[in-house]
Amino acid sequence: MIPYGRQDITDEDIAAVEAVLRSDFLTQGPAVPGFERALASYCGAAHGVAVSSATAALHIACLALKLGPGDRLWTSPNTFVASANCGLYCGAEVDFVDIDPQTYNMSVAALEAKLVKAAAEDRLPKVVIPVHFAGQSCEMREIHALGQRYGFRIIEDASHAVGGRYLGEPIGNCRYSDITVFSFHPVKIITTAEGGMALTNDSKLAEQMERLRSHGITREPATMAWESEGPWYYQQIELGYNFRMTDLQAALGHSQLQRLDDYVARRHSIAARYDEAFEGLPLTVPHQHPDSRSALHLYPIHLTNVAARRQVFEALRSKGVGVNVHYIPVHTQPHYRQLGFRVGDFPASERYYAGAISLPMFPTLTPAQQDEVIATLKGLLA
Structure with a gap:
C-alpha cells in the first residue's frame, strides 16, 4: 500500500534522539528550548512554545488570548475538528466561515460579509482561526485588515504549512496574526512523532503559553503572587495543563528541521x-x-x-x-x-x-x- 503520507526518519534523526537518551534529560532539558529557538528563527518569529500536539497549541493560544464563555470563535469548516474544538474547550461559542472554492481556504469575501452582519447584531468574534489548508496560506493580509477593523484576534492554524511562504516570507512570522500554530504529526512536513508549536512575537503571550503548557506553574519570582520562599519554590498562578513536549521529541524535530x-x-x-x-x-x-x-x-x-x-x-x-x-x-x-x-x-x-x-x-x-x-x-x- 502506498500511503497518502509518511514520515522520513534518517540516521541523523536516530542519532539526535539517541544523544538525548544518553543525556541527563529526557524531558524539560535543553533540547526543547533549542528546537523552539531554531524554528522561531527559521520563521522569523520572536518566540516559540513547543507542546505535546497542535491541538494543545491551539488550546493554549485561545486561553492566552482570553477566549472564554460569552466569546465567539470563527474558523473554517474545511479542517480537522481541533481547529473548532479549541474554542469549545474554552467555553466559547464556535461558528464557521465558508471557503473559497479555488483555494479551499477561508473566503475573505465570506468573512467580511459575516462580520458586517455580526457587527449589526453585536455578535462579533473575539478570535478568528484561518486554516492554511494543504499547506497554502490563507489571504492573511486581508484577514488581518479585517481584524483591525472589527477588533478580533487571529490564530493561524498552520498545522499543514511549516516551510511554506506567504508574500515571500515564511509562514509563522506572525506578521498578520497574534499566534501561529504548527503540527509535527508523522504525516506532516516534519515530525516530532506527536507534537506542535505556537509561535508569537508577543512576549506576554509566549510567557503565558509557557505556563499554560505546564500546569500554570511559575518558578520566576517576578511573576509569583507573593515572595518566593527559596530556590525550590514554585507557584501555580492559573489553571494549566500538562502539554509539555519531551526532549526526545524536540531532538527529532530539530534534526528534521535541517531538511525542511x-x-x-x-x-x-x-x-x-x-x-x-x-x-x-x-x-x-x-x-x-x-x-x-x-x-x-x-x-x-x-x-x-x-x-x-x-x-x-x-x-x-x-x-x-x-x-x-x-x-x-x-x-x-x-x-x-x-x-x-x-x-x-x-x-x-x-x-x-x-x-x-x-x-x-x-x-x-x-x-x-x-x-x-x-x-x-x-x-x-x-
Missing part, C-alpha cells in the same frame, strides 16, 4: 508531476494562489463527477493506493449538529468535500510509486 526546505522542494516536484499527468482528466488539481508558496502537506484532487467519489476512492485503495479524504466539514459532525449546525450551512465546503480525494504526497514517494498512482487513477477515470 528540501522536503518542501521535493513535494513541489511531486505536485508538478501530478499536475502535468492529470491535464485533461475530469478533475481539478490544487490551485496555487500567486501570493503563497504552499508547503504542500496534501495533494487534494476534486472529481468532476462527485457521484463517483466513493467508487474511485475504494478502487484506488483496493489497488494499493492509500488515498484519504480531507476534510469532512466540521459543522456536519454529530457533535456540531447537536450545537445547531446543519448540512447546507456552508455550501462551498460541502461541495468541495463531495468530490475530494487526497493522493499520496510525501518526500520519499518514488517516481515508480507516483507512476503507479497516476496510472491507476487514469485507468479508473478512463
Whole structure:
C-alpha cells in the first residue's frame, strides 16, 4: 500500500534522539528550548512554545488570548475538528466561515460579509482561526485588515504549512496574526512523532503559553503572587495543563528541521508531476494562489463527477493506493449538529468535500510509486 503520507526518519534523526537518551534529560532539558529557538528563527518569529500536539497549541493560544464563555470563535469548516474544538474547550461559542472554492481556504469575501452582519447584531468574534489548508496560506493580509477593523484576534492554524511562504516570507512570522500554530504529526512536513508549536512575537503571550503548557506553574519570582520562599519554590498562578513536549521529541524535530526546505522542494516536484499527468482528466488539481508558496502537506484532487467519489476512492485503495479524504466539514459532525449546525450551512465546503480525494504526497514517494498512482487513477477515470 502506498500511503497518502509518511514520515522520513534518517540516521541523523536516530542519532539526535539517541544523544538525548544518553543525556541527563529526557524531558524539560535543553533540547526543547533549542528546537523552539531554531524554528522561531527559521520563521522569523520572536518566540516559540513547543507542546505535546497542535491541538494543545491551539488550546493554549485561545486561553492566552482570553477566549472564554460569552466569546465567539470563527474558523473554517474545511479542517480537522481541533481547529473548532479549541474554542469549545474554552467555553466559547464556535461558528464557521465558508471557503473559497479555488483555494479551499477561508473566503475573505465570506468573512467580511459575516462580520458586517455580526457587527449589526453585536455578535462579533473575539478570535478568528484561518486554516492554511494543504499547506497554502490563507489571504492573511486581508484577514488581518479585517481584524483591525472589527477588533478580533487571529490564530493561524498552520498545522499543514511549516516551510511554506506567504508574500515571500515564511509562514509563522506572525506578521498578520497574534499566534501561529504548527503540527509535527508523522504525516506532516516534519515530525516530532506527536507534537506542535505556537509561535508569537508577543512576549506576554509566549510567557503565558509557557505556563499554560505546564500546569500554570511559575518558578520566576517576578511573576509569583507573593515572595518566593527559596530556590525550590514554585507557584501555580492559573489553571494549566500538562502539554509539555519531551526532549526526545524536540531532538527529532530539530534534526528534521535541517531538511525542511528540501522536503518542501521535493513535494513541489511531486505536485508538478501530478499536475502535468492529470491535464485533461475530469478533475481539478490544487490551485496555487500567486501570493503563497504552499508547503504542500496534501495533494487534494476534486472529481468532476462527485457521484463517483466513493467508487474511485475504494478502487484506488483496493489497488494499493492509500488515498484519504480531507476534510469532512466540521459543522456536519454529530457533535456540531447537536450545537445547531446543519448540512447546507456552508455550501462551498460541502461541495468541495463531495468530490475530494487526497493522493499520496510525501518526500520519499518514488517516481515508480507516483507512476503507479497516476496510472491507476487514469485507468479508473478512463
